Amino acid sequence: MKQREISAAVIRRLPRYYRYLGELLQNDVVRISSKELSNRMRVTASQIRQDLNNFGGFGQQGYGYNVEYLHSEIGKILGLDVQHNMIIIGAGNLGQALANYNFEKVGFNLIGIFDTNPRLKGVSVRGIEIYMMDMLDEFVATHQVDVVTLTVPKRQAVEIGHHLEEIGIRAIWNFAPTDLNVSEDVCVKNVHLNESLMTLSYEYRAMHTQDEESGRD
Numbered sequence: 001m002k003q004r005e006i007s008a009a010v011i012r013r014l015p016r017y018y019r020y021l022g023e024l025l026q027n028d029v030v031r032i033s034s035k036e037l038s039n040r041m042r043v044t045a046s047q048i049r050q051d052l053n054n055f056g057g058f059g060q061q062g063y064g065y066n067v068e069y070l071h072s073e074i075g076k077i078l079g080l081d082v083q084h085n086m087i088i089i090g091a092g093n094l095g096q097a098l099a100n101y102n103f104e105k106v107g108f109n110l111i112g113i114f115d116t117n118p119r120l121k122g123v124s125v126r127g128i129e130i131y132m133m134d135m136l137d138e139f140v141a142t143h144q145v146d147v148v149t150l151t152v153p154k155r156q157a158v159e160i161g162h163h164l165e166e167i168g169i170r171a172i173w174n175f176a177p178t179d180l181n182v183s184e185d186v187c188v189k190n191v192h193l194n195e196s197l198m199t200l201s202y203e204y205r206a207m208h209t210q211d212e213e214s215g216r217d
């Protein structure tokens with residue numbers, strides 16, 4: 001499939017399409033119209049058509065979308081048709097919580113966890129061992145590591161980011177609240193749960209302000 005330049009907004013919506021289509025597949029739904037999909041996803045049917053047209057459509061007039069095909073094509077666009085090996089650096093509260101989550105179901109296999117705290121040495125989370133940081137370079141040299149999840153304190157994150165680039169890591173899922181300052185050769189996705197919470201706070205307040213205003217009428 002030929003891909004042209006896709007806007008970041010469309011790319012951001014793809015995981016949601018992928019998730020909904022995955023649920024439909026699990027429920028043995030074979031095909032779906034853009035109208036039905038739009039009702040479920042609360043996105044307009046025309047938005048769905050426009051989004052999917054970026055990748056050549058996938059739909060047939062009067063037939064709708066073939067769920068399995070669309071799910072697998074979006075999966076390919078997102079790079080989910082291949083397995084990725086992932087390690088976590090920082091086995092504290094967040095690192096262990098993430099390690100306990102099954103990212104394997106979207107193709108990210110956790111193969112190692114690293115920390116500097118000697119009390120964690122040899123401890124396993126979901127059967128995956130926590131190694132000490134002095135093992136990291138050797139581990140990366142002897143295993144295919146595609147993605148590093150970074151859950152260390154902010155003050156350690158930048159230095160670790162540099163080191164990861166030096167040893168050849170090209171994708172970092174960064175939870176530390178700081179910019180990593182690595183080169184453009186490294187793909188970094190920052191996750192800030194606080195920002196999502198702040199947006200919720202904004203929307204919640206806006207909703208209440210509206211309620212109060214309409215109550216006053």
Ligand SMILES: NC(=O)c1ccc[n+]([C@@H]2O[C@H](COP(=O)([O-])OP(=O)(O)OC[C@H]3O[C@@H](n4cnc5c(N)ncnc54)[C@H](O)[C@@H]3O)[C@@H](O)[C@H]2O)c1
Binds near residue numbers: 117160192193
């Ligand atoms: N992005 C988000 O939404 C979000 C949410 C919560 C926490 N955080 C951030 O995630 C990070 C971890 O938070 P937490 O609550 O799990 O903290 P934590 O203190 O429980 O865990 C941090 C772990 O990192 C380890 N560590 C410290 N220096 C290290 C190094 N040089 N190499 C390897 N491991 C090292 C510590 O031993 C500890 O186990 C923090 O930066 C925090 O601000 C981000």
